[in-house]
Amino acid sequence: MDLSSAGFGLAGGVLIGLSATLLMGLLGRIAGISGILSSALFERGGDRGWRLAFLLGLVSGPALLLLLGLDWGNVAPRGGVAALGSAVIGAPLAGTPTMLLAGLLVGLGTGLGSGCTSGHGVCGLARLSPRSLAATLVFVLVAMLTVFVVRHLAGGGA
Amino acid sequence: MKPVAGYLAGLLFGLGLALSGMTDPARVIGFLDVAGAWDPILIFVLGGAVVTTFIGYRLVWRRGTPLLAGRFQLPTRRDLDARLLGGAALFGIGWGLSGYCPGPAVASLAGLSWPLAAFLVALVLGWWLSRRLSPVH
Numbered sequence: 001m002d003l004s005s006a007g008f009g010l011a012g013g014v015l016i017g018l019s020a021t022l023l024m025g026l027l028g029r030i031a032g033i034s035g036i037l038s039s040a041l042f043e044r045g046g047d048r049g050w051r052l053a054f055l056l057g058l059v060s061g062p063a064l065l066l067l068l069g070l071d072w073g074n075v076a077p078r079g080g081v082a083a084l085g086s087a088v089i090g091a092p093l094a095g096t097p098t099m100l101l102a103g104l105l106v107g108l109g110t111g112l113g114s115g116c117t118s119g120h121g122v123c124g125l126a127r128l129s130p131r132s133l134a135a136t137l138v139f140v141l142v143a144m145l146t147v148f149v150v151r152h153l154a155g156g157g158a
Numbered sequence: 159m160k161p162v163a164g165y166l167a168g169l170l171f172g173l174g175l176a177l178s179g180m181t182d183p184a185r186v187i188g189f190l191d192v193a194g195a196w197d198p199i200l201i202f203v204l205g206g207a208v209v210t211t212f213i214g215y216r217l218v219w220r221r222g223t224p225l226l227a228g229r230f231q232l233p234t235r236r237d238l239d240a241r242l243l244g245g246a247a248l249f250g251i252g253w254g255l256s257g258y259c260p261g262p263a264v265a266s267l268a269g270l271s272w273p274l275a276a277f278l279v280a281l282v283l284g285w286w287l288s289r290r291l292s293p294v295h
Contacts, residue, residue, distance in 0.1 A: 005179070009202030012178020016203070017210020019170035025218035026163040028230040031171065033261040038285035050164030055264065057165040061172020062181050063268035089269030090182025094256050096276045103263075103277035105252030107284015110260060112291065113245025114233075117259040118171075120246075121204055126211035127232065134238050139250035140190075146254025147190040 020123050023054075032119020033058070034110035062088050109139075159226050172265045178203040181266045183257030190254055245288075 020031040027050060029036075040051035065088045092099060110116040113135055115124065120139075124132020179185040179199055188197030223229055253259050256277060258266075263277055 005199060006202045009178045009199045010206040012174040012176070012180065013203040013206025013208075014210045015170050015174030015177060016207040017174075017214060019167045019174060020207070020211040021214025021218060022163065022170065023167040024215055024224065024230065025221075026167075026224055026226045027160060028224035028227040030232070031167060033171075033259075033264065034285070037260060037264060038282075038289070041282060042286065042289055050160040053161035053164035054168035054171075057168025057170075058172040058175075058261070058265050059168075059267045061169050061174075062176035062265050063172075064169075065173070065176050066268055087182045087184075088176045089266045090184050091269075092256065092258070092271060092273040092277070093183050093187060094273060096273045098255055099258075099273040099277040100280045102252040102256035102258065103280030104284045104287075105248050105255070106258065106260060106263075106277075107252075107281040107286075108288050109245045109247070109249030109252060109284070111245065111285045111288020113242050113249055116249060116261070117204075117253075118261050122207045122211055124233075125204075125208045126215055129233065130236050131233070131238060131242055135242055135246040138243055138246035139253060142247045142250025143190050143254035144192050146251050147187060148193050150255065151191060152193050 016118070016122060017126075020118075020126070030119055030123045032115050032123060034107075034116040035114070035119055038107075038111060113139075163226055171261065174207070175262055175265045178206075181262045181269075183262070186253075186257040186259075186262070190257070241292075 016031075023029050023031045036051050036054055040048055040055060070088065094102065106116070110119075113120075115132065115135060117136075117139075120129075120132040120135040125136060175181050180203060185197060185199050188195065189200040191197075218224070219230065249259075256263075258274075258277055260281065263274065263281060266274060267278075
């Protein structure tokens with residue numbers, strides 16, 4: 001990874017933080033994607049409108065960049081330690097059966113664990129919540145272990 | 159006004175994910191693959207997001223109430239339980255297998271492919287199952 005890639009990462013992170021701040025300042029809510037989306041799908045009531053609008057905004061962000069012809073895979077220099085550029089919307093690495101299993105685990109896990117990378121990892125850590133710190137440590141370490149097993153022990157998958 | 163606020167927050171979130179490379183699972187897997195050509199990208203993304211949110215929250219909390227709602231709705235639990243940690247572990251397995259957590263998966267909808275569609279359908283099914291298994295819902 002090179003300096004510009006770190007800069008893009010940092011800038012994107014700041015935008016995510018501004019989004020979380022906006023949602024708290026205006027609506028008093030945590031910007032947790034799994035909570036917002038699963039509630040938009042499975043709960044009736046007055047909060048459905050802003051949740052669906054959030055979902056629309058989330059989808060339209062990267063779509064807008066594509067429409068404007070901006071693709072970081074071309075704009076940001078490739079190379080550096082990992083020799084990885086990034087695309088605005090990258091192609092999935094895993095095949096459909098693995099992605100089915102992964103989606104089920106992510107849905108079940110974030111549902112039972114009350115949050116994902118945004119709710120626990122961003123908003124929860126910013127609130128200094130011990131539950132979010134524990135959850136974040138667990139899902140990051142388990143994900144690293146999973147990648148190690150799939151890539152270096154089993155030699156396949158993503 | 160509430161849907162406008164929701165849309166703007168979602169838009170900023172989606173732009174942030176795309177700008178930082180998080181809608182590219184190759185970058186995410188690059189970060190999770192500590193035994194490979196490790197890509198520290200997520201430290202910058204998460205670091206920038208947490209510091210901004212930490213400061214932003216404390217600024218908006220000074221007002222006492224949100225601008226468009228009656229009160230701030232914050233989780234109050236501080237205890238650790240098996241549901242939280244077990245859920246986080248299941249999520250970690252799925253994240254490691256795919257390189258997708260919920261935000262980037264949904265934000266990538268404009269680049270929909272069969273594997274991503276499969277992930278999204280299963281994601282919704284997983285959320286539905288978790289609600290069936292949760293006594294609070």
